[in-house]
């Protein structure tokens with residue numbers, strides 16, 4: 378009897394002990410999870426505080442598209458004051474929605490693509506997407522044609538890439554090797570003359586054909602002429618089809634889309650129709666809001682997810698007003714881009730009609746209303762000269778173009794500040810922040826021997 382009583386007591390103690398251990402373990406696990414989440418949040422160090430790698434100054438193609446901005450290399454005093462809370466905390470209040478499908482956004486040059494990228498960055502951060510980032514720097518070894526090996530490794534714990542939106546020259550089959558089969562493929566095109574004028578202005582010093590034209594302005598007889606007008610007088614004499622960095626100097630959008638940008642050939646229409654089949658949506662900069670509504674429908678987004686500010690806009694003093702002569706020359710030099718644009722413009726309206734023009738109109742009105750609300754909450758000053766901006770929100774500048782930015786309101790809650798800073802965060806800063814968040818280290822420098830000659 379005593380023995381049985383004893384064994385019952387022992388058994389009871391053992392069960393109690395086990396239950397106690399279980400309870401303690403659960404409490405410890407909960408505490409650990411919470412602490413990990415907090416650490417993750419605080420890991421989002423202000424960009425300027427991150428230790429820069431040695432030789433950071435030289436890791437990007439000299440003043441080429443996507444080069445490191447000087448302000449990111451220098452220590453950023455103002456940045457230290459501006460912590461970025463996690464997107465998670467920013468969006469706590471927003472109820473869980475359907476997870477968007479994986480997206481690959483072909484980031485074409487000077488088409489409004491940074492505005493779209495910023496929106497995708499915010500969406501991806503909120504959804505804890507795994508980003509397909511370039512192995513080196515901010516772009517996939519541009520202007521080389523994209524290869525799967527240009528992508529950094531899949532981070533531990535991720536089973537697939539969810540979002541890719543860094544500059545590249547497209548190769549569809551290589552891209553398909555990287556992204557899941559149900560990827561939504563999107564890009565943006567802009568009216569070709571405006572695109573080329575913007576490309577020329579921005580990259581005058583880094584695209585060799587343009588630099589040669591700039592040098593030629595010092596020749597007698599060219600004194601009062603702009604580099605663009607000198608270039609357009611005889612573009613063939615400045616352009617070298619064998620020079621990869623001259624890719625942007627003729628039909629830049631065709632180049633980015635992986636098409637032959639030198640001249641029309643028999644396979645061009647076929648290549649174009651492959652693109653048409655592959656892309657779920659080709660956005661049009663001139664119909665930006667309509668494009669966003671169609672994008673939102675594809676990804677299952679709400680109007681407030683589509684709010685944006687126009688990124689990378691140049692100061693008006695850097696824009697060249699094109700006379701009829703310049704327009705004719707530009708159109709002829711960029712004839713393939715005109716074909717490309719006209720084709721996808723038509724496609725765009727076909728898609729819009731399929732979506733329903735009234736529905737599109739309503740969507741645009743909702744998008745504009747929510748954008749207006751968000752802009753007035755976040756932005757104290759728009760079109761701000763870079764000299765007046767903190768490092769964190771100053772867009773990358775070139776020596777030939779002044780790119781304007783935004784000042785964020787000061788008296789915001791920490792949560793709103795995190796949201797608003799992200800809304801205006803330029804490409805390179807946001808890229809750098811997300812890369813650090815995903816891999817726990819800074820982006821790699823481009824080794825000197827991989828620089829294009």
Ligand SMILES: Nc1ncnc2c1ncn2[C@@H]1O[C@H](COP(=O)(O)OS(=O)(=O)O)[C@@H](OP(=O)(O)O)[C@H]1O
Pocket residue numbers: 485486487488489490491492571575662663665686687688689690691
């Ligand atoms: N929403 C919207 N609608 C129309 N146009 C827009 C929009 N957002 C940006 N932009 C204009 O696009 C130009 C910058 O393009 P990108 O961001 O693609 O440039 S980059 O290649 O990433 O450097 C730049 O053009 P320019 O000012 O002519 O240089 C921006 O003003």
